[in-house]
Amino acid sequence: MSSAYNLHIIENCLTCIHRENRLFCNLPKEALDALQNMKATSVYPKGALLCLEGRAPRGAFILCTRRAKLSTTSADGKTIILRFAEPGEVLGLTAVVSNTPYEATVETLEPSQANFISQQDFLRFLQEYSDVGMKVAQQLTHNCKCAYDEVRSLGLSNSVREKIAKLLLDWAQHPLELPKKKPDEIALRVTLTQEEIAQLAGTSRETVSRVLGDFKSKGWIRIKGATWHILNKPALQKLVTI
Amino acid sequence: MSSAYNLHIIENCLTCIHRENRLFCNLPKEALDALQNMKATSVYPKGALLCLEGRAPRGAFILCTRRAKLSTTSADGKTIILRFAEPGEVLGLTAVVSNTPYEATVETLEPSQANFISQQDFLRFLQEYSDVGMKVAQQLTHNCKCAYDEVRSLGLSNSVREKIAKLLLDWAQHPLELPKKKPDEIALRVTLTQEEIAQLAGTSRETVSRVLGDFKSKGWIRIKGATWHILNKPALQKLVTI
DNA sequence: GCAGAGGTGTGATGGCGGTCACATCTCTGC
DNA sequence: GCAGAGATGTGACCGCCATCACACCTCTGC
Numbered sequence: 001m002s003s004a005y006n007l008h009i010i011e012n013c014l015t016c017i018h019r020e021n022r023l024f025c026n027l028p029k030e031a032l033d034a035l036q037n038m039k040a041t042s043v044y045p046k047g048a049l050l051c052l053e054g055r056a057p058r059g060a061f062i063l064c065t066r067r068a069k070l071s072t073t074s075a076d077g078k079t080i081i082l083r084f085a086e087p088g089e090v091l092g093l094t095a096v097v098s099n100t101p102y103e104a105t106v107e108t109l110e111p112s113q114a115n116f117i118s119q120q121d122f123l124r125f126l127q128e129y130s131d132v133g134m135k136v137a138q139q140l141t142h143n144c145k146c147a148y149d150e151v152r153s154l155g156l157s158n159s160v161r162e163k164i165a166k167l168l169l170d171w172a173q174h175p176l177e178l179p180k181k182k183p184d185e186i187a188l189r190v191t192l193t194q195e196e197i198a199q200l201a202g203t204s205r206e207t208v209s210r211v212l213g214d215f216k217s218k219g220w221i222r223i224k225g226a227t228w229h230i231l232n233k234p235a236l237q238k239l240v241t242i
Numbered sequence: 243m244s245s246a247y248n249l250h251i252i253e254n255c256l257t258c259i260h261r262e263n264r265l266f267c268n269l270p271k272e273a274l275d276a277l278q279n280m281k282a283t284s285v286y287p288k289g290a291l292l293c294l295e296g297r298a299p300r301g302a303f304i305l306c307t308r309r310a311k312l313s314t315t316s317a318d319g320k321t322i323i324l325r326f327a328e329p330g331e332v333l334g335l336t337a338v339v340s341n342t343p344y345e346a347t348v349e350t351l352e353p354s355q356a357n358f359i360s361q362q363d364f365l366r367f368l369q370e371y372s373d374v375g376m377k378v379a380q381q382l383t384h385n386c387k388c389a390y391d392e393v394r395s396l397g398l399s400n401s402v403r404e405k406i407a408k409l410l411l412d413w414a415q416h417p418l419e420l421p422k423k424k425p426d427e428i429a430l431r432v433t434l435t436q437e438e439i440a441q442l443a444g445t446s447r448e449t450v451s452r453v454l455g456d457f458k459s460k461g462w463i464r465i466k467g468a469t470w471h472i473l474n475k476p477a478l479q480k481l482v483t484i
Numbered sequence: 485g486c487a488g489a490g491g492t493g494t495g496a497t498g499g500c501g502g503t504c505a506c507a508t509c510t511c512t513g514c
Numbered sequence: 515g516c517a518g519a520g521a522t523g524t525g526a527c528c529g530c531c532a533t534c535a536c537a538c539c540t541c542t543g544c
Contacts, residue, residue, distance in 0.1 A: 072390065072394055072398070074483055076483045094383045097379050098383045100387075126379070130369060130371075134369070138339065140385075144389060145336060147392075148314065148346070150393050152316070154393060155396050155444040156315075193520085193522090194522065202397040205521090205522085206502080206522095207500090209524080210523085212522095241318045401530070402530080402531070435492090436491075446532055448493085448532080448533080449531060452493085
């Protein structure tokens with residue numbers, strides 16, 4: 001066990017206590033043995049770029065700790081966030097499987113650990129163990145679902161207000177367990193900047209500021225630093241038609 | 243060999259002449275044998291709905307002939323087209339793999355043949371043959387790529403003009419081989435209605451009409467029925483920043 | 485040939501939200 | 515405590531495009 005950036009490093013996949021709860025890592029012993037032998041564990045600082053959109057794939061990353069941001073950028077510099085990846089996800093998978101450039105840029109949100117597997121090793125791994133094929137299918141399925149949700153959000157919303165209300169309600173699915181002033185308040189921890197929320201909703205930073213201000217003035221939400229409270233969930237739900 | 247709707251029916255996957263060119267079907271003999279035994283071949287009229295968004299998955303469909311339209315609809319009736327599926331694609335895959343409702347509605351564009359495989363059979367098929375896992379990974383990868391392209395189109399475009407120019411240029415990748423009046427003209431066969439183009443671009447039918455009219459008046463395109471000509475590709479490219 | 489349905493062209497109108505500009509607030513490191 | 519960077523709040527402006535309305539065009543079936 002070593003540590004850097006105040007991270008607890010997971011050296012060994014076979015003894016990893018998180019394994020069973022994670023999308024990709026819960027594999028049978030033989031597959032894990034093989035994985036253990038070919039992976040290269042690294043620790044990255046906040047803001048590290050694991051994959052670069054448009055670059056030829058070197059391999060895939062299994063994210064062990066903390067979250068990462070997947071984004072894509074247009075020629076004129078506009079960026080849109082595709083999704084956030086959780087620990088236990090494989091990143092760069094589409095590129096490795098189809099041997100095409102990375103679809104998205106992957107950036108660590110905080111200091112993170114990830115296991116790197118070269119494209120060659122990964123494809124052999126996938127060929128050899130049918131359980132790996134199953135996990136890969138599940139990961140890709142998850143990616144598709146997220147992408148479809150994004151398409152629905154971008155293409156079917158009638159307004160930015162609606163998209164942001166939708167985001168808030170999505171986040172409310174995983175609330176914090178904080179002491180509440182009122183029983184129907186929902187507490188959230190939001191570490192995104194308004195700029196990032198804008199990139200999630202496909203809008204501008206200023207509009208996010210205005211919409212959130214509007215929600216605050218209506219008493220639907222309260223924001224204090226990274227702790228947000230949803231005070232009037234039904235009002236937000238009434239905005240959402242998707 | 244039977245026929246209906248003027249379709250040439252492919253009864254047997256093992257002797258199918260298209261197999262090698264298709265995304266899913268090019269499997270080793272043992273897998274094809276198994277597939278042949280569990281598939282249920284059907285012929286559908288134009289406009290048939292193979293999968294219904296939000297419904298529990300019954301199984302997956304392998305599209306044998308003609309194309310199908312994948313779309314998703316919001317509560318207030320707005321529809322967006324996710325992509326068009328080609329022969330040899332598996333449809334309803336995400337739903338079957340993750341045992342969640344169908345993500346999209348699948349509608350045949352013309353009379354089509356498809357092979358149905360029940361969810362149970364498909365999952366067993368996937369477990370048993372690692373080649374199937376590989377094909378499934380490729381199909382899901384393709385779905386992801388298409389979805390990401392759609393996200394980029396919807397989220398990063400600066401205008402509807404840009405999105406429509408992008409569509410035209412995408413279609414120009416697969417031109418018709420027609421006698422050309424000028425060497426740099428590109429001939430296309432476009433069977434979509436303006437309504438469908440609007441659903442692809444996430445805009446309204448009227449705007450599509452206006453933008454196409456604008457392109458026509460500028461001499462960038464020519465439209466005669468389902469045969470379209472791109473006359474000034476560079477002009478269209480200059481609109482696209484993605 | 486005619487009716488009806490579906491597809492397309494086009495004007496008028498109004499609002500949402502992008503953009504620019506700048507003030508203010510908050511955090512971080514030294 | 516201070517400087518500087520980054521994040522946020524807010525006003526002004528205006529252009530794109532959604533929407534409504536309606537004419538016209540092009541099929542198809544009878």
